[in-house]
Amino acid sequence: MSVRVRRIAGHEGGLLRELRLASLREAPEAFGESLLEAESRDADEYTARARAGSAGDRRAWFVAEEGAPPSPIGLVLGRRRPPDTCLVFSMWVAPPARGSGVGRALLDAVEDWARAWGARDVVLWVFRANAGAITFYRRLGFRRVATGPDAEVGAPYHAWAMRRPISAER
Numbered sequence: 001m002s003v004r005v006r007r008i009a010g011h012e013g014g015l016l017r018e019l020r021l022a023s024l025r026e027a028p029e030a031f032g033e034s035l036l037e038a039e040s041r042d043a044d045e046y047t048a049r050a051r052a053g054s055a056g057d058r059r060a061w062f063v064a065e066e067g068a069p070p071s072p073i074g075l076v077l078g079r080r081r082p083p084d085t086c087l088v089f090s091m092w093v094a095p096p097a098r099g100s101g102v103g104r105a106l107l108d109a110v111e112d113w114a115r116a117w118g119a120r121d122v123v124l125w126v127f128r129a130n131a132g133a134i135t136f137y138r139r140l141g142f143r144r145v146a147t148g149p150d151a152e153v154g155a156p157y158h159a160w161a162m163r164r165p166i167s168a169e170r
């Protein structure tokens with residue numbers, strides 16, 4: 001499978017909406033937002049989100065694509081938490097593409113972006129019941145954060161905070 005990961009461009013609000021709705025339809029239990037909430041946002045809001053994440057070091061959406069013409073198969077959002085933590089949200093890979101390294105490639109893209117602005121670690125929240133995703137993150141070197149503010153943020157939602165340090169070199 002030839003997979004390409006790239007940053008979503010400012011004019012690609014429609015693609016962002018398509019992927020976000022696909023992920024919420026397919027894996028509603030994995031995310032904090034509901035499909036209804038995501039569907040109720042109008043096209044302008046997705047355009048604004050795509051634009052806000054298309055350049056700079058505040059946030060970045062990445063899409064994974066395969067084939068020609070390219071067909072979207074995965075999504076992830078990286079957000080900077082100043083000064084030097086990168087938060088990860090909305091990680092999703094389409095079921096037929098799973099188990100082939102697409103999730104890993106998406107996180108690599110986020111990490112490369114974050115390293116460029118000096119991030120020292122990546123932090124995310126995953127629902128405790130999401131055993132598959134927890135195994136995935138562990139395989140990639142994430143470890144549970146059991147104490148401190150990030151753990152407290154997740155606790156009311158039955159979510160774990162997980163963290164991976166970013167090495168200076170890839």
Ligand SMILES: CC(C)(COP(=O)(O)OP(=O)(O)OC[C@H]1O[C@@H](n2cnc3c(N)ncnc32)[C@H](O)[C@@H]1OP(=O)(O)O)[C@@H](O)C(=O)NCCC(=O)NCCS
Nearest residue numbers: 030091092093098099100101102103104132133135136139
């Ligand atoms: C979790 C998810 C993103 C993983 O994507 P993926 O493309 O299948 O992951 P990869 O193929 O890159 O897997 C990387 C490693 O994790 C392992 N892994 C991935 N999913 C796994 C699972 N469900 N159970 C056990 N191991 C898993 C792979 O075997 C691979 O290990 P390896 O390096 O030894 O080969 C995908 O299953 C998904 O979208 N799930 C639904 C949405 C979701 O839960 N998102 C997370 C929200 S916090």
